[in-house]
Amino acid sequence: MEGNIEILKGAIALMGYGLAAVGPGIGIGIVAGNAITAMARQPEMAGTVRATMFLGIAFTEALALIGFVLFFIA
């Protein structure tokens, strides 16, 4: 049987990115959810909480974006 897995290279790369996007998706949901809880409990800290939320989102989103870029490299 003369299979050629080279044809599937693009599809495997795409599946790799799909799997890589699950973790950061859940992570960003957790960060944003906890930030909303914090802002509801203590509205006067909303500014600081919002800035820290963006920080947390940036860190977790970086992993999803690394996966996106690797899809194009592979």
Next chain:
Amino acid sequence: MDQLILAAECDVANEVICAPADVKTLFEAHGVWFSIGSFDFTRTSFLMFLAAFIVLGILYYGLRNQDLVPTKFQASVQSLMELVRDGIARDIIGPEGVKYVPYLMSVFLLVLVGNMFEITPLINFPITSRMALPAFISIVTWFIFVIVGFRTNGFGYLMAIAWPKSVPLALRWLVGLIELVSVFLIRPLTLAVRLFANLVAGHLMLVLLLGSGVIFVASIGEIGAKAGIGVIWFAFGLLIFAFELVVAVLQAYIITLLSAVYIEHSLHPSH
């Protein structure tokens, strides 16, 4: 047979429905304008210079000759200065953060203007989607926080990162190793890749959606009424266009915020 029309060989007479050769042609579509030695000057280079001049113009005309009652443009540049100086430098780094405000302001405005090029009508190409610009900003931030770390803490900077005293002794070597790799390698890498990948994804989506909308509608001669699907793609492309405005400002804010966080971590490495 008309379903295969987009996958078929491209005839030059009907060039509107030719598929691009690969992804790179969506990012360097125009040829080289002129060459100085082995340095090619393309439209991207021109746009990078244009962004730099726009940033210089904003800062120069917004911050000179302060009237007692500022004009609208001066007031907006002042509020931008307040955002970077108070909201980012002072809140994150502390009182000595004011020293880094020129650098943070430059990064913020350059990335903001560069990202905004993606949605300005006649340009439609974000200069930060070419890895040169995010990589260079990330390298300069890396040099700044490494040099600041060694200057304020001496050799104790490396020891404070690689041997964190706040971790139980048995795990100190592992956490120290992870921290070393994270601070010196992963952080500059992700700083650049975050900006780059966000902008590449945005530009790619806009090109594909808006471009395919136009292509579908323009090929109404070949495929008849099925060209109406192009209108749906174009409408979705307009939604992504609005989203890209949010992404542009957010990514500029995040890269400045993270640069300030890394500088603060160098100044006080033991948290």
